[in-house]
Amino acid sequence: MNKIIALTLLLISQNCFSAAEGNFYAEPVYSYQTTKFDQYNIVTHGVGINLGYEFSPNFAVEFRLGSGLNSDNFLKSQNFRNKFYSGVYLKGSFPLDDQISLYGLLGLAINVYELDFSVENRDIKLSDGSRGFASGFGFNIKQNKSLSYNVGVHYLNDSKSAIDAITSYQLGLKYSF
Incomplete structure (x- = not known):
């Protein structure tokens, strides 16, 4: 309970929103994804775009949207x-210095996947999805005022679908405007 109160106070504090200039950003990303399906660890690659609005530096x-590039x-x-x-995520950032900052993500996500297989010379295609709370963390390195590099990890766990968990390692180039 104390953690919830502390987080709420942080979000509504004057310091958190003191630089509310409203910076939009777009970040194309490449992702290396591991999907836990029963006892199998499936590896795929993907591309996407992260779009955001910074209320303050913190x-x-x-909003994240992406697609897989290959199948396994x-x-x-x-x-x-x-x-x-x-x-859709809330993103909190903690600057370590003028160029490097750490960030954490918490939000809601959905992942839609497709499974193809053959049974008795019949091709079967199933489509399903995982959805739920997602989290992530990473770091950001500023090149200049409008350009930075991001490295992060994103995690989605859904015990209600056939997929147990999806972990995505992402590299991105963020452009602020």
């Missing part, structure tokens, strides 16, 4: 592909 709202034949007769993902 707080932003971010994790069994000889089964093929897995991440079709797309999206999510």
